Amino acid sequence: MSGSSMNELDQAAIAAAARALEAGALVAFPTETVYGLGADAESPAAVARIYEAKGRPNDHPVIVHLAPGADLSYWASAIPAEAHALVAAFWPGPLTLILKRASHIPDAVSGGQDTVGLRCPSHPVAVALLSAFKGGKGGVAAPSANKFGNVSPTTAQHVRDEFDGEVSSGPGPGNGNGNAPGNGARIAAVLDGGSSQVGIESTILDLSRLATHGPVLLRPGHISAKQIADVIGQMPGLPDQSAPRASGTLESHYAPKAPVALIAGAAVVETLAALQARQRRVAVIHYSAIALGGAQATLPGDPVGYAYGLYAALRAMDQTGADLILVEAPPQGEAWLGVNDRLRRAAFGSAGTIDKFLQA
Ligand code: TXA
Ligand code: MG
16 A cells, blocks of 8 residues: 555654664654553663663563564463463454563563563554564563653653653664664654554453463453453453562552542532632543533543543643642443543542642
């Protein structure tokens, strides 16, 4: 398919980004969930640059992104039939599988554990990049393209905001020796693929201890436990204490700079008025029809639309300079699990803020 000049530009940018990755540099790219900050998963030095750029502890494992049709057995060992069934059902798509790792997976990728997280994203730019990188046979280690603990980016501009001054302005794919690209930038390129369609990170399912622990849902996401059960005939359980720690499962995560408080819809108007009476600047994220004054973001009342807009709304409300982001608590229920999980973590570090402000 020969495209417009726009498509040819995209192709050139994608090819340059693939060469940069091959040279050991970092490239930020869109996926259907959130933007990732990628490096060659088989180069410990390249993966180390991700940790440096994010300010992330280096014992946290990173997901390896694969091109469609990649050979699972190159990356994982002791692969259960359930993994193949889930790959057939959901890849490319927002599902990460934790499997026993193949022996050549660097410790920098696995966080020193005996497992590896694998995912095949569906975003066309991600697919094109992964297919161009090492001829489609490589793996790109990529956490979300944000500083550690911050809200994940769902647009290229979010990535540039997170890594202000750290993104290369020149086109160069790096200097070929695996060092950072020119002008001291940490990130060789940010590929722009528009807004991520799903908006929250992939569902993570641990199949590495299937025989003894069953399938374990480490992080809820767009692909639900029920959808997984429909494929493998077994409902995933929740992690126990001995399960490997995933940074996205730390209690406090995905947090904007302002404190976040979750509050029932019926209490939003009254709480807002009480806080404003104490001169607090409050930004509100809501989904039901509430008449409010001041900074606010209105999200759709369905879980798919809400997830799509959530991170952009958190960023936008943070940028108003509010002292507090008040979030109308979404409904409970399985379809809302991913959204409620991210909101709970965003609010975790700010428990008690409303009371503190009202008593001040
Ligand atoms: O949607 C996504 O998964 C995005 C896009 C870029 O693909 N990536 C993402 O990466 O959210 P990150 O690093 O922000 O979160 C990945 C989570 C972390 O909580 C990490 O600890 C966990 O996956 N993880 C990766 N490998 C693992 C492993 N071998 N065992 C347990 N958890 C693992
Ligand atoms: Mg993350």
